[in-house]
Amino acid sequence: MAWQSSRFDSFPSEVVAMIFELGTFTELEKLQHSPNQTPFVFESCCKSNDYSYSPHFPILISHVSRKWRAIALNTPALWSTLFFDHASHLERGRVFLERCSPRGSSSPEFCSGYFLDIVIATVPFKRKTTQDDDSISKEELEEIFNLLVPVTVRWRSFCLRVRDNTCKKVARDALGHNCGRAPNLETLQLYHFEDYNNVDELIEATIRDPVICFANNVPKLKHLSLIGVNLPWAQSPYLEGLDTLELALHPEKIRPPYEVWDRMLRLSPDLRNLILHYSGPKEGWDEEGSPSSTLAWQGDDLWRSDLPSGKIILDKLEVLSLTDMDAPYLARILDRIQFPNVQRLVLELTSEEEDSDYSEFLQKCCSAGISNTESSSVRLFHNSNLSNSSMSTIPSVDNLKPPLFPFLPTLTSLTLSALDCKTTVLRSLLVCLPELIELEIDFQRVCVNDMYPESSLAWHIFADEPIAHMEDRDNGTVFDSLSRPSNQKGPLLLPKLQVFKILRLGGRQVEGIIRNRECVVNYTCESDIRAMPSPTSTMYSDNVPTRQRSMYIIRYTREMEEQDPVLRKLITSGCCYFPTNCVERRLGGWDTRTEPSDRLVEENPSAVLRRLEPELRDAYGRKVKAEYCTTAPIPINVETNGWTKVMVQAEMINAEESDPAEEDEYGLTDDESGSEWE
Known part of the structure; x- marks a missing residue:
């Protein structure tokens, strides 16, 4: 064993550091294990913990020998994942952040080894019932943001889940008023949902206007997931050039207007993953907040003149996931999009009405229908052997x-x-x-x-x-x-x-x-x-x-x-x-x-x-x-x-x-x- 250890110690420190980084990267992959093959941590349909991560590997190798410890402590990538779902993780986060911080005159904005992958998961306020509870709530969340906000230029991915309005307010203040630009942020997931007991609680959660995040300076954003969270849609110029888009659990009132939806997809021609769960573009509302008699879009004959007439082309879309969406609404959305190269399709569509299902919608999905000018109901299939x-x-x-x-x-x-x-x-x-x-x-x-x-x-x-x-x-x-x-x-x-x-x-x-x-x-x-x-x-x-x-x-x-x-x-x-x-x-x-x-x-x-x-x-x-x-x-x-x-x-x-x-x-x-x- 001593001979083998000495042979390994003869490797250059740079090679040993690369091996350590590969081991740490494997642990990070376990954290990002979404079944939809996205880089997001949280699932919109899961109420329990749907993530798994352990920093045992970098800690273990730093305890093997003095040389390994010296190499590990001088390899920032080993400590760049900051994971918080217990209050005790706050102190560990401080130590990790110090170990992966640049020393001397190095500029962290341009050194990938110093970029941070951050995950924060809180629990509902009612869950924190005892003084010894180790879960994260308002006080711990404020301390975490005080630690992270000064280094937003180093954020590479940020996934946040809050489960009550108290923590949501802390997050709004931190991301909207205190955070500066995030020039290296590539992945952003914001999750807020709780067990609303009545309409008043839902109104309280959605009545406030959304805040501008990161001073609207997120030039490298590629993966965006918004679960129960909305943005100032018309004032978010970074909603373009996306690879992955997930919109989930949005009441009609806070969904993006159709013109924003149309622009967002047209300016993301390289989009590869589109995930919709009880969300999508707003159908149309009047000033009182009731459904408008005129929808945002109703087909070619009633198309709005201020929107592009051609279909949205998403030639590179590979994954399409649709969950809990009404069939007529879904058909109108998809009728305006062209995605010929999808490789993976995920459907979770259930009807709440006894006499209604998705049969007619599926017929439109797999058949060529008749245009509005025809009265016939005949349909032609992809695989039809007609006489x-x-x-x-x-x-x-x-x-x-x-x-x-x-x-x-x-x-x-x-x-x-x-x-x-x-x-x-x-x-x-x-x-x-x-x-x-x-x-x-x-x-x-x-x-x-x-x-x-x-x-x-x-x-x-x-x-x-x-x-x-x-x-x-x-x-x-x-x-x-x-x-x-x-x-x-x-x-x-x-x-x-x-x-x-x-x-x-x-x-x-x-x-x-x-x-x-x-x-x-x-x-x-x-x-x-x-x-x-x-x-x-x-x-x-x-x-x-x-x-x-x-x-x-x-x-x-x-x-x-x-x-x-x-x-x-x-x-x-x-x-x-x-x-x-x-x-x-x-x-x-x-x-x-x-x-x-x-x-x-x-x-x-x-x-x-x-x-x-x-x-x-x-x-x-x-x-x-x-x-x-x-x-x-x-x-x-x-x-x-x-x-x-x-x-x-x-x-x-x-x-x-x-x-x-x-x-x-x-x-x-x-x-x-x-x-x-x-």
Whole structure:
């Protein structure tokens, strides 16, 4: 060990410092782990801690030897991440800031090694109930800003979450009145949302005019996330040249005017990520704050003369995420934007009205509609095989409007966290995705069956089984005639799919999906099935040929495992078997009921806004979310004796995990927290 240490010590200090920086960068990547592949720390749809960061690496290497400590203390990048979510982190922040501050005549404005990545997370005032509570509230937040405001020229990223109006006022004063310019700031995330109990609390949170931040001098800003926070939209010249834009949880009154929205997107032609969660451009309001009879935009025929007539072109947009937005409003927004190259699409769209869903919106997304000058309701699809007689009823190309989602034929990743629509419409959407590589579906929130609220009919699409209890779909349109499931086996749906993440689906349904996608021949008679040899112990041999069409990742709750014997057997046995050349059939098709899962019912943030905007909304929005989930990769192995073996590996997440907000994120005891930074 001494010989190895001496060999490593022979490396130049510059090389050792580079190795240390790589290790620290890995820790920082864990902090920025957004599922939407953005550099933001906080998620708009999560109320608990959704971040994870630990500075153990730079501290550990600084305690190995005198030489390593000297190198570490003279490498500013190791100490440039300042993370505050406990009051005890304030002293650590002071030490880190001193270690990464420039010495001598170096100008920090032009030295990247001295740039700061800052994260601040407070808790609601009511959470700070005891004198020993270590969470951050008003007093600690003021001290943090007193420490950071003098060095805004060194800020590279800044993510702030406040959960009450008291902390919000502190942040407004610091960022609006005390902060100077931020010439190196690239990432800005401002989050303010709390559990509003009544309309008065929401009015109090939104009645104040927004403040100008950083003296409007943020020339390098590339990634902007505003969650429940608005800006002086018309007085923020830095809203351009963006790579990532997230707007979330904005009541109608504080949303950006459409002219600002239009300008912001047109001046960000390199935009790669667009995330909208109960937000977007303002529809139009009169002086009294009530909805105006004239919207900000109503289509080509009623377009405002003061706005550009052409569509907004976002050729470089790669990620589009849409959550909790009304279908007509969303359709009007997307109709004015052209984004042909989106690679990842995330949808979480649920309807609060019993007789309304997103079926019509999805038809507009995956089909070419008829312009306003045509009265016909016929639609033309991306992937349609129409007969000559059908083609004769289709209007000329000049009268067709392009689909809202022109990127579907080349889309590679789709996440359906929630989607209220008809099963036939969902199938037609999936047919338009021949290049899809990754698919994630929460089956308890997609195409939910009214007869069985805890079940979904969407799994039939992938198992290729007859769909029972289906809604009426025979309205004579081309869309529905092309979408109707056939009893004949057709081409495999999503032929290039490599990763299929299945959330909250019963074991029998999971087996049905795997069987249909992994079998070689999709049909046979019952006698052929009975004639197949039974699984034997030889199937556990490691030397089996492997055919990996797709990897299946199953997420399930503990209660689902306890109440679903098929799912439990699939998990505990580590594998399931079915004949390679056939699919096992059951009379009447597969059971459509899914065993009930453990649920945590809570009112989500956008539902709070809907509830507290009675002049616009009068419905309560409720979301169902699994309390915990488990992932299980399933590689597919094909046996030489004619059977397919599906291997399952499962890891159960402990449901009794303590509240992350009450834990020391850094694994330090009270005795260590003061001395470890020295």
